[in-house]
């Protein structure tokens with residue numbers, strides 16, 4: 001056996017996965033080879049020391065420390081209902097925004113694009129509600145920011161589109177489609 | 180009496196936050212000891228343990244029951260310890276000051292050797308690079324299996340094995356180094 005092989009067998013010896021015949025040849029090699037002998041005894045000693053290292057007792061009041069710094073109601077029904085309410089609020093905001101836009105808009109084709117987009121977004125929210133809920137679970141702030149973010153994007157795009165419409169109408173003298 | 184971890188997690192997620200205390204009691208020792216091996220002092224180990232539990236509680240809804248809860252929470256522990264170290268850039272961990280003298284041996288000489296060994300191995304572990312130390316501590320001190328470590332650290336089994344082999348050799352060398360230095364130091368002290 002060469003020292004390379006012996007080194008691998010030493011690891012199996014420590015793991016306790018070495019088979020009988022390998023064990024015999026490893027111990028045989030160790031008796032003859034001084035380097036491996038030293039390596040083996042030191043290795044076994046180090047591992048033995050680690051395995052017998054004293055375990056410290058954690059402080060007595062660990063439970064109290066943890067329990068007093070977590071929000072015990074984080075996963076309560078109340079919190080969940082609140083989350084769902086906020087998510088619904090965000091969805092309703094989007095729909096109301098769209099309705100308002102559609103009511104005041106003058107250009108038909110942009111209107112359709114906008115409605116299509118809104119349907120897609122609302123659809124996505126409804127279809128993925130469970131995943132979305134678990135993602136935002138307990139994080140009211142995140143829900144609020146998301147809702148506000150969507151609202152501002154909506155308002156921003158409404159204004160942009162309205163301005164663009166006026167520009168396009170003036171520039172190309174398009175006829176307005178009333179209705 | 181012995182409730183499954185998953186049942187406790189479920190109860191917490193159903194709104195019974197107080198159940199979490201059972202998990203704290205069950206895992207505090209493991210986490211505290213791993214944290215101690217990383218931070219090198221009891222105060223920091225306690226802070227880490229507390230933080231880990233808070234993190235675990237706050238992300239309980241992301242726990243995948245496909246894996247063992249112990250693997251999941253130990254993953255949070257090791258990640259937190261490694262991040263913390265990167266942020267703080269703590270280099271040398273001084274452990275000898277906190278080793279207590281509890282021992283069953285009566286002979287003074289034995290006691291001395293025992294104490295020396297304890298200090299030496301603590302130093303040797305502290306000087307290992309993180310990625311090897313975490314394996315040595317999890318496998319040899321916390322008795323996790325290869326599979327559990329692979330799950331905890333999200334490392335393939337072969338990598339766990341190779342790193343552990345490397346880690347053992349490094350540990351052995353570190354122990355030699357620590358002892359060599361100590362002999363030098365003792366010899367120097369004796370001369371004066």
Ligand SMILES: [Zn+2]
Nearest residue numbers: 003006033036
């Ligand atoms: Zn050899």
